[in-house]
Amino acid sequence: MKRHLWTVCFTVALIAFTVYLALDTFVIAKVYDANAVETNTSMFDDTEAEEPAEPETDGAVYVGENSYVDGNVSITLTEYEEYGTTVYVADVTLGSAEYLKTAFANDVYGRNVTATTSSIAEANEAVLAINGDFYGSQEKGYVIRNGVVYRSSAKGAEVLCIYADGTMKVVNDRDYTADELVGTGVWQAFSFGPGLVENGDVSVDENDEVGRAKASNPRTAIGLIDSNHFVFVVSDGRTDESEGLSLYELAKFMQSLGVKEAYNLDGGGSSTMYFNGEVVNNPTSGGKIKEREVSDIVYVGT
Amino acid sequence: MYTSELDIKRNLIWSIAGTVFLALFGAVYELFSHEVYSYFMIYAFAIPLLFGVLPYALLLNAKKYPGRTAAALWNSGAAALSVGCAFRGALDIYGTTNSLIIVYPVAGILLLTAGLIAGSVGMQKKKRSPERTGCAHNPPRQY
Numbered sequence: 001m002k003r004h005l006w007t008v009c010f011t012v013a014l015i016a017f018t019v020y021l022a023l024d025t026f027v028i029a030k031v032y033d034a035n036a037v038e039t040n041t042s043m044f045d046d047t048e049a050e051e052p053a054e055p056e057t058d059g060a061v062y063v064g065e066n067s068y069v070d071g072n073v074s075i076t077l078t079e080y081e082e083y084g085t086t087v088y089v090a091d092v093t094l095g096s097a098e099y100l101k102t103a104f105a106n107d108v109y110g111r112n113v114t115a116t117t118s119s120i121a122e123a124n125e126a127v128l129a130i131n132g133d134f135y136g137s138q139e140k141g142y143v144i145r146n147g148v149v150y151r152s153s154a155k156g157a158e159v160l161c162i163y164a165d166g167t168m169k170v171v172n173d174r175d176y177t178a179d180e181l182v183g184t185g186v187w188q189a190f191s192f193g194p195g196l197v198e199n200g201d202v203s204v205d206e207n208d209e210v211g212r213a214k215a216s217n218p219r220t221a222i223g224l225i226d227s228n229h230f231v232f233v234v235s236d237g238r239t240d241e242s243e244g245l246s247l248y249e250l251a252k253f254m255q256s257l258g259v260k261e262a263y264n265l266d267g268g269g270s271s272t273m274y275f276n277g278e279v280v281n282n283p284t285s286g287g288k289i290k291e292r293e294v295s296d297i298v299y300v301g302t
Numbered sequence: 303m304y305t306s307e308l309d310i311k312r313n314l315i316w317s318i319a320g321t322v323f324l325a326l327f328g329a330v331y332e333l334f335s336h337e338v339y340s341y342f343m344i345y346a347f348a349i350p351l352l353f354g355v356l357p358y359a360l361l362l363n364a365k366k367y368p369g370r371t372a373a374a375l376w377n378s379g380a381a382a383l384s385v386g387c388a389f390r391g392a393l394d395i396y397g398t399t400n401s402l403i404i405v406y407p408v409a410g411i412l413l414l415t416a417g418l419i420a421g422s423v424g425m426q427k428k429k430r431s432p433e434r435t436g437c438a439h440n441p442p443r444q445y
Binding site for chain 2: 134139
């Protein structure tokens, strides 16, 4: 027994540490801000959009099967079939980028704090919502939401910046601090990537992938057509009906929509689009059609 | 006390088993990962291969037997690196990170180094005492 004492003790310690690490990574919730609902709209005070795109409406609210229009927001939902995959495109025109908002699961900024996209959307009275960048699964990368900096540690990656003037740009977090970005009018910032389209050109090649995922997968992306004119895009995947898209295919599709800039958000089982009170795509999780719980959403609310 | 040839063979067999297990584990994990791949998961088997099978095969061939303490420390280091490599692969495939993963390579390298030092000391003691046969079960005969 004494002969094997070290082996037994070390094996127990190794297993215990591994179990703890797994729980710490995937299960144990860590709350950094229990009421992360603060909004900083000071950047909108002096904002003038380049060419404000205002919805044509007399202020009345119209809700159709595939559309929503009110005095500040106009949304049209269209389904496409591309590369053997169903792709959902929400064409969004806003009176102000202030209506392009984000929310955390349970209004908590933290790790392993998650909820379904639809439940977060309902809680925030969203008209349209897609899953965000799942910031909670990463320890670094800028998190700027509704004008507030939640995480300012850079990870040397491409960050999507949505500005108060209704424009969008992909920058590298090595070049700017999070506070500098807010100072230049960044309203929302996401750290997943990569950028898909820059200045109208596809910026990924066929060998680029996220996390070395070379296969077709469900995807979520956001694109800018013009100032305050966005497209939210979600594709199905991992099903018999929809194979999914590679990053390159997603980028080509975004380009075909006429976007100037486009950025990839969290995909796979997280890809979910919520519109007019229901989930419109087929999110897959654990081999089944069901929503995955995510840490944050991007939504349009009034 | 010195590790016998039997102990070396036992360690070699365990190392081979660990190599095969991690190779299969990595292959099966990648099969269900929706074609998201991680070099850490795919090549985790290389750790017990390089730090287990190879050195023990060389020791067996050279008939050099390090101390049991050295073997225990060395095996622990290889185990820590192997588990850490596979766990890092799992994190990569899931698309997440955890800074505590650094514990594995730090502990692994420290234990491997301690094992090397213990083995060297053991070898030196053996050279200075040539009458010892190298096996605790066969002490020199006294007439």
